[in-house]
Amino acid sequence: MSELVFFSGTMDCGKSTLALQMDYNHRRRGRRGVIFAKLDRAGSAMISSRLGLATEAVEVEDGLDFWDTVVRWLTAGESIDYLICDEAQFYTGEQVEGLARIVDELGIDVFCFGITSDFRTELFPGSKRLVELADRVQVLQVSALCWCGRRATHNARVIDGVMVVEGEQVVVGDTGTGAEVEYEVLCRRHYMRRMNSRAAALASATDDVLPFDLDVCPVIPPAGGAPGH
Incomplete structure (x- = not known):
């Protein structure tokens, strides 16, 4: 039997590698x-993937109709047994419904990969619809780790070293350092305290308390002066 399967996890847990x-x-x-x-x-x-693996793929534009596209290919004589759909959190709800229709009416397996919630802990539209429609939602077993060593459960957006919780839902970035927009995976405790790794390092360097004891991140002044200068 064909299936619609959603493989989910935080960033850095190996979704694209899988x-x-x-x-x-x-x-x-x-x-x-x-x-x-x-x-x-x-x-x-x-x-x-962050391990260095890469291959060409079909780019999913907002206007792409999965059903029409796959039916057109099949009509042209193509043989299709399965679809691999990466970064599925960015798909529209209608596109996920099209994938479900492909499974049900064409007997083609669809394997979707993506993160469930954004940097504000809100569900992405594509992930929300996948959770509602998928035959199986499978959380990846490889756990990304927070800076404290606990299992990471949340994706944090970091700009100039500071964690932010406001802004556009979709901003392309990476978990590497040096980017204008970075993402960091955190455990729930440190996500709720707005304490990313840089804030923890600054707290450890300037205070005689452990980062675990702090309720909030320290205020980090902009480069070149104190706040307001």
Whole structure:
């Protein structure tokens, strides 16, 4: 039986790596599939993992109709056994419904990969619809870790070293350092305290208390002076 499966987890837990591995395993057994991605860190029409693996993919634009696209390919004689859909949190609810229809009416497996909630802990539209419609929602077993060593459960947006909880829902960034917009995975405790790794390091360097004892992040003045200068 074909399935719509949603593989979910925080950033840094290996979702794209698993997507590429799954595609490899299915192709080895003679199955034919199509890889879709959206807003990948490597650029348009790509799927990449932080381990260095990458391959070409079909870019999912907001106006892409999965049902019409797949039916057109099948009508043209293409053979499709499965779809790999990475960064599925960015898909629209209508696109997820189209994927469910492909499973039910065409008998094609659809494997979606993505994070569930954004940096504000709010569900992405695509993830919300997948949780509602998927045959299975599978949380990845590889756990990303917070700076404190606990299992990370939340994705934090960091700008100039400071965690923020306001702004546009979709802003492309990475978990690497040096980017204008970075993302960091945190445990719930430190997410709620707005304490990312930089704030914890500053607190440890300037106070005689452990970062765990602080209720909030210290105020970090902008470069070049105190706040307001």
